Every structure is written in C-alpha cells, then in structure tokens.
Amino acid sequence: PDRVHILGVPIDRLSMDQTLARIEAFIASGTPHIVVTADAAGIAQAQHDPALMEIYRAAELVTPDSIGVVWAARRAGHPIETRVSGVDILDNLCRLSAERGYRIFFLGAEPGVADLAAEKMRLRHPGCNIVGTRHGYFPAESDEVVAHEVALFTPDILIVAMGIPRQEKFIRATEHIIQAKVGIGVGGSLDVFSG
Ligand code: UDP
Secondary structure, X not given: OOEEEEOOEEEEOOOHHHHHHHHHHHXXXXXXXXXXXEOHHHXXXXXXXXXXXXXXXXXXXXXXXXXXXHHHHHHOOOOOOOOOOHHHHHHHHHHHHHHHOOOEEEEEOOOOHHHHHHHHHHHHOOOOOEEEEEOOOOXXXXXXXXXXXXXXXXXXXXXXXXXXXXHHHHHHHHHHHHOOOEEEEOOOHHHHHHO
C-alpha cells in the first residue's frame, strides 16, 4: 500500500522527491492541505489525544519524521526507504521557493528566531521568497487573531514550528482563515536553521 499504519497513524511511503512533488501539487491545486511530519513522540501522543489523532488521520500527507517510524514500518512489513524530516522538507521548500517564487511564512519558535532563520535561509537559497515571520509564543485563544495577521501575507506555504500538538492544532483551526495551500508543522526546525 501507499501508506502504512503505525498505531493508527497513516504514514505515506514516499521518498523526499515524491514528497516534494505531492506538496507542489497541493500548491498548484489552490486549496488548503495539511502536511504532518510524524515522529515516534507524535505517534505516542496521538494515542491519548483524539484531536491530534484525527488531524493525523485526515492530513493529506504524513511523512516519517524519525528513524523509529522507518523501523516500525519495516517491522510491519511495509518498508519505507528513508526518513523524511521536517528540517529537510523545510530546506527543500525554501530551495523550490527560490526557483518558483512560492510564498513562505515562518511561524514559531522564540522571538527573533524565525527572523534569523529566514535571514539564514535567504543566504542559503538566494531568492527564497519568505514573505513574513512571527514568533510562536501566544495562547491558543489568540489563534484567530494571529491567523488574520498571517493571512495578510497570503502565503502559499505556512511553516509552523511550535511543537506537537500545538502546531498541528493551530494549522487545522486556522486553515480557513490563512488559506495557505500547504500548512506544515516542523517542530524545532526554525531553531536548527537559525543556529
Ligand atoms: N514553541 C513555540 N511556541 C510554544 C512552544 C514551543 O513556538 O508555545 C517552539 C519552540 O521554541 C521550538 C519548537 O516550538 O522552536 C518546539 O520544538 P520541538 O523540537 O520541541 O518540537 P516537537 O519535538 O514537539 O515537534
């Protein structure tokens, strides 16, 4: 099958190139899509967080973000070639943005970090179209207000780095407001690129 289920979470058995092709098709489609990067910790959390599990099961694309997920798929008899991490997806989407002009918004991490990550990304992939950034420290009651701020930047791709399950719940709760073609939760990836 195209997907293997690990403790109820569907994982897409795709290479990085296939994953990027799917994401580019989502962008071309013009409607919102959710991409989840699932690691062992997220799959464990989903076992006792029905709302998170529902988001995982409804997501258009779920990538194997940790080596533990790759192993579990192999043991289930549906091997996955390789890990497809949030960090690597983010890097590749910024590369593609430089080529195709995709509008990317960085939301998450501590104040200053998303901005620094954007600066580093623009050096790494000249022409990368990061249209805005915002830190990720606000209460869930402010989700709609933040979403309206982000929507003004009309991103094609919304990168949310606020940790599991906050980032997934934010993306789901606000996709009708922000209307990015792809919302993707990437955990600590902005910290990685800001360093
Ligand atoms: N974070 C955030 N808002 C919060 C809590 C955390 O933006 O309210 C950020 C934090 O600064 C870090 C990321 O979310 O950049 C969490 O990274 P982690 O690797 O812990 O993510 P996970 O493993 O949960 O995906």
